[in-house]
Amino acid sequence: MLQFPKSGKIRVGLLMALVFTLLAIIGPWLAPFDPNKSLTTTNGLPQPPSGAHLLGTTQVQQDVLSQLLVGGRSTILVSLIAGAVATALAVVLGITAGYYGGWLDDLLSMLANIFLVMPALPLLIVIFGFINKTANPPDALIGLVISITGWAFGARVLRAQTLSMRTRDYVTSARIIGERGWRIMMFEILPNLVPIVATSFLFTVIYGVGAYTALSFLGVISVAHWSWGTMLYWAQSAQAAQQVHIEWWWFLPPGLAVGLFGTALALLNFGIDEFINPRLRTAGLTRRRARAAGQPRRGAA
Amino acid sequence: MRLVARRIVLYALTALVAITVNFFIPRLMPGNPVEVAIGHMQARVTPGTIRALDLQYGINTKLGLVGQYVNYLDQLIHGNLGISFSSYPATVVSVIRSALPWTVGLVGIATIISFALGTLLGIAAAWRRGSWLDNLLPAMTFFQAAPYFFVAILIVALFATKLGWFPQNSGYDTTTLNPGLNWAFMSSVLDHAVLPALTIVVGSIAGWIIGMRNMMLTTMDEDYVLIAQAKGLASRRVISYAARNAILPSVSGFSLAIGFVVSGSLLTEIVFSYPGIGYILLQAIGNEDYPLLQGIFLIITFAVLGANLLADFVYSFLDPRTRQEA
Numbered sequence: 124m125l126q127f128p129k130s131g132k133i134r135v136g137l138l139m140a141l142v143f144t145l146l147a148i149i150g151p152w153l154a155p156f157d158p159n160k161s162l163t164t165t166n167g168l169p170q171p172p173s174g175a176h177l178l179g180t181t182q183v184q185q186d187v188l189s190q191l192l193v194g195g196r197s198t199i200l201v202s203l204i205a206g207a208v209a210t211a212l213a214v215v216l217g218i219t220a221g222y223y224g225g226w227l228d229d230l231l232s233m234l235a236n237i238f239l240v241m242p243a244l245p246l247l248i249v250i251f252g253f254i255n256k257t258a259n260p261p262d263a264l265i266g267l268v269i270s271i272t273g274w275a276f277g278a279r280v281l282r283a284q285t286l287s288m289r290t291r292d293y294v295t296s297a298r299i300i301g302e303r304g305w306r307i308m309m310f311e312i313l314p315n316l317v318p319i320v321a322t323s324f325l326f327t328v329i330y331g332v333g334a335y336t337a338l339s340f341l342g343v344i345s346v347a348h349w350s351w352g353t354m355l356y357w358a359q360s361a362q363a364a365q366q367v368h369i370e371w372w373w374f375l376p377p378g379l380a381v382g383l384f385g386t387a388l389a390l391l392n393f394g395i396d397e398f399i400n401p402r403l404r405t406a407g408l409t410r411r412r413a414r415a416a417g418q419p420r421r422g423a424a
Numbered sequence: 425m426r427l428v429a430r431r432i433v434l435y436a437l438t439a440l441v442a443i444t445v446n447f448f449i450p451r452l453m454p455g456n457p458v459e460v461a462i463g464h465m466q467a468r469v470t471p472g473t474i475r476a477l478d479l480q481y482g483i484n485t486k487l488g489l490v491g492q493y494v495n496y497l498d499q500l501i502h503g504n505l506g507i508s509f510s511s512y513p514a515t516v517v518s519v520i521r522s523a524l525p526w527t528v529g530l531v532g533i534a535t536i537i538s539f540a541l542g543t544l545l546g547i548a549a550a551w552r553r554g555s556w557l558d559n560l561l562p563a564m565t566f567f568q569a570a571p572y573f574f575v576a577i578l579i580v581a582l583f584a585t586k587l588g589w590f591p592q593n594s595g596y597d598t599t600t601l602n603p604g605l606n607w608a609f610m611s612s613v614l615d616h617a618v619l620p621a622l623t624i625v626v627g628s629i630a631g632w633i634i635g636m637r638n639m640m641l642t643t644m645d646e647d648y649v650l651i652a653q654a655k656g657l658a659s660r661r662v663i664s665y666a667a668r669n670a671i672l673p674s675v676s677g678f679s680l681a682i683g684f685v686v687s688g689s690l691l692t693e694i695v696f697s698y699p700g701i702g703y704i705l706l707q708a709i710g711n712e713d714y715p716l717l718q719g720i721f722l723i724i725t726f727a728v729l730g731a732n733l734l735a736d737f738v739y740s741f742l743d744p745r746t747r748q749e750a
């Protein structure tokens with residue numbers, strides 16, 4: 124029954140996401156060196172890529188490739204945990220608010236709106252700022268804290284969709300049969316929201332990567348905890364981009380990795396959006412065919 | 425105006441939540457912030473300062489939580505955010521006040537450019553669906569997904585270090601100039617602002633383009649657009665009819681975006697050593713300067729709420745339906 128999706132965006136996104144997930148799992152075992160270890164003491168300058176160090180070294184002669192592989196696991200794990208927890212919260216709070224309505228809806232919607240307008244990064248900085256910097260918080264805890272600030276958008280979208288569904292015939296009949304509230308929400312409403320839940324999950328994972336990378340770049344989360352953000356923290360504090368000979372091998376790999384991982388998820392998201400709303404499709408659509416398909420013409424007469 | 429009134433209630437509540445969270449975080453977290461403070465200020469601390477810090481963080485006090493909270497609100501209303509550990513004896517308010525204009529100017533101008541340019545490009549991308557502009561979408565997605573500070577690092581490396589077109593860091597030429605209302609200083613400020621502003625535009629424009637494009641595509645299927653075309657209006661007129669309706673979600677989406685943009689520009693400032701809030705934020709983190717961290721959190725929250733309110737006024741001005749009394 125499952126067809127391989129036609130959209131090129133979904134295919135590319137899926138492939139990239141799979142590669143990143145695979146690297147997150149096996150990356151640390153592939154790493155040729157210990158990311159913390161200073162490999163030589165001969166030269167105080169970061170070394171450009173060579174046969175021994177495929178992505179060069181840092182200022183203290185640590186292997187950049189090893190840091191990238193080890194840091195990838197933490198980065199992806201934290202963002203997936205943040206995405207999963209935030210989406211679970213969004214599903215529970217959003218569908219409950221939409222289905223029951225009344226004061227519960229008012230309360231939950233207000234809560235979601237507050238979290239939407241409150242700037243998330245400064246709040247996260249204050250929370251992590253008070254955790255002792257020498258303490259090395261586990262990835263699960265970091266993901267959990269980030270998820271607190273990431274559920275509101277999904278909850279709002281899911282609430283709006285639930286609202287439009289709760290008066291449909293099949294929901295009404297389920298209620299008349301006497302199904303309980305939670306059963307209607309889980310088995311009648313939720314299955315119809317799967318594409319939106321998926322979009323919201325991908326959206327929060329992208330948010331999680333961004334938040335985690337930003338927090339480690341700022342040095343709020345222990346800088347001894349390897350992630351792509353930590354690598355950028357060290358590159359920035361050594362002013363790798365400001366040196367006369369730009370040390371591109373130091374900041375380019377982690378930055379590209381974050382950007383490409385986010386792009387993969389965003390492409391998947393575009394694909395799902397186009398699946399829900401066919402108007403947005405561009406695949407295989409030339410302008411002439413768009414015109415033939417009844418799109419508004421460009422230019423008069 | 426009902427919409428605006430409802431939003432004001434929301435913003436007031438959000439401000440209250442932020443203030444309350446700000447009160448509880450230091451009290452819930454393990455460790456004693458005052459000991460950290462004394463460690464950083466070393467011998468310069470007077471017993472009076474220690475007493476003030478104890479009061480601020482609720483240590484060695486007989487006052488209950490409610491009493492402490494009332495005290496804290498009272499201090500806040502009088503504009504007292506405490507003393508900065510790292511620039512002791514300067515107050516948090518004075519440290520923030522010297523950095524705030526830089527950030528507000530930078531973010532404000534960059535956001536206006538990004539919004540205007542992104543919306544225009546979004547209109548163009550929708551009107552010529554299937555053209556080369558659509559092929560740019562994945563590339564723009566990358567710049568949206570990549571962290572702001574990474575884009576900033578790339579821009580520094582290329583335009584400042586490699587090509588030498590613009591300065592690498594700081595807000596103006598600090599070695600030869602003093603701040604003042606003269607041409608030399610102003611042009612130096614502009615020169616130093618180009619790259620940070622470019623970073624913020626590059627990092628945030630994709631959202632406006634994609635949002636506008638998608639809304640435009642939906643709007644162009646409406647009957648009134650078809651009629652406008654059928655009666656032979658120039659395509660510029662047709663576009664403007666469709667665009668002025670399609671832009672509404674972009675304006676209401678502004679409130680969601682502004683928080684991200686502000687956070688992103690804080691990180692951008694760090695890369696450029698730009699003397700704004702982001703820069704003092706980094707110092708506050710490095711020195712475990714809790715009062716400054718908390719002060720920055722509150723100020724940014726209030727600023728974002730203010731920007732939201734402004735966007736709501738614009739929205740109710742643009743959309744007559746929200747002005748009707750129901």
